[in-house]
Amino acid sequence: MKVICITILFCLFSMLLLSDERQTSKTEVQCNLTEKNYSVIPADIKKDVIILDLSYNQITLNVKDTRVLQRYFLLTELYLIQNNVSILHNDSFGNLSNLEILNICRNSISIIQLGAFVGLNKLKQLYLCQNKILQLSADIFVPLRNLRLLNLQGNFISYFDVPQLFHLEFIILYGNPWNCSCSLFNLQNWLNTSNVTLEYENITMCRHPDDLKSYNIKTFKAECHSKFPSPITEDLYVQSICNSTFNSSLNNLTRNSGHEPFGKSWTFLIGVVVTVLITSLLIFIAIKCPIWYNILLSYNHHRLEEHEVETHEDGCTGNPSYLSQIPDKNSEETTVIFEQLHSFVVEDDGYIEDKYIDTHELCEEN
Incomplete structure (x- = not known):
């Protein structure tokens, strides 16, 4: 009986020791550097850090910061909330193959390069909320094969092309000026046919056109409107392109004529017109040549001179x-x-x- 009691006490004591060791190990791998007024990521952090919180600083995530981040390849969570990040460059997190949570909310991100998330094969949660993102390319999310949660709340996104092989479980989209026209067909179809859960669905509303402001993006009646909505501000809204009618495409061409060159369709049209004109001229000459030739032959005689x-x-x-x-x-x-x-x-x-x-x-x- 004593032996049994001793063994039980020993097991309890060992469990307490293990829990203490886990807590100490957790405290060792966590690094909280919030509100330190850092302008760059410090390079003297332990390399075995797993959770790194650099929120509420002045970090811009430039090339130097990217090089420092490569050292912390054991990171599983990285927080850069409310810093001065404006651009996510290619390979910004290339060596963080173990990263599972990336939070870059409340920054000034307006540009995300195509290779910004390359190497994040294990990333499960991505927070890009409350930035200045105008549009997102579907190719940006291709490397994120294990992504389960995407937060795009509070940006200036009007349409979003869902990438293929996108198997999200949760997505947050409210707080964006969604244009509920033909440009949003793919997103609406994906929200209704996939297993994804649209968080805050009741407040994820259409902003344009005016007659659909009371609908959310998941249940609005899918119609393609020929007229583009008026922009919210000069630099905060990107008009979606809807080529359902000739008038809308013509308006779009005249609007962008000062910034973009003519497309290949205009070159093809000019070539067709020139070909038709040349062919018509050749046919006209071929028809009229015999007549002119006969007229010239009829005037070959000359009057008798004195x-x-x-x-x-x-x-x-x-x-x-x-x-x-x-x-x-x-x-x-x-x-x-x-x-x-x-x-x-x-x-x-x-x-x-x-x-x-x-x-x-x-x-x-x-």
Whole structure:
């Protein structure tokens, strides 16, 4: 009986020792550096730190901070709440392969580069709330295969393309100016068909258009509106592109013509117009060339010049022996032809204007 009591007491004592050791180990791996007015991440933190809290400082998470973070590869939780982070650069957390919770709320983040979350293969919770994010590319979240919670509350996001293989359990989206038009079809469909839970669903409302302000983004009637909503502020709203009608696409083109070059469709249209014009010109030339050619052939004759007539007259008068050598038969035929031709001439005053006939008469008189 004594042996049993001794063993029980020994087990209790050992359990107490183990609990004390766990508590001491936890205190050793946790590092709370909040409200220290740090502008950079300190490099003298123990490398075996697991939970690092750097909230309420002046950290910008620049290149130097990124290099320091690479040392703490055992981190599982990192808190950077209310600092001066404005850009999440590529490979900002590249060596933190054990990180499970990342909280960067209440900063001034407006740009997130595509490779910002590369290496966070075990990340489960990502908090980006209360920043200045305008839009998010779906490719940003591709490395986060184990992500279960995403908090985007309080930004300036109007539409969100859900990435493929996105298996979230919880998502927080309220506090954004959601544009409930065709640009939000994918998000609404994903919220209604997947197993994700939309936290604060009752207050996650549409901001645009005006007739849908009383609906939340999960239950609004999906319609594509041709008119874009007016922006909230100049730099805090990005208009979604809805090409359902020609008028909306034309308005979008004129609005962005000063900032973006023409698309390939305009180049293709200009090429088609030029091709049609050239082809029409070639067909017109091919049709009209034979007509012009016949017209030119019809004008190949030329009038008899005066010096040729004079030469002919001189040949007849200056060479009288020429007539004497002509046989009588030919003269008779000439006379007959002349009489036949003369019979068809209307006798006006006895004069004939044709120079050829006058020349023959002069030759006969001579």
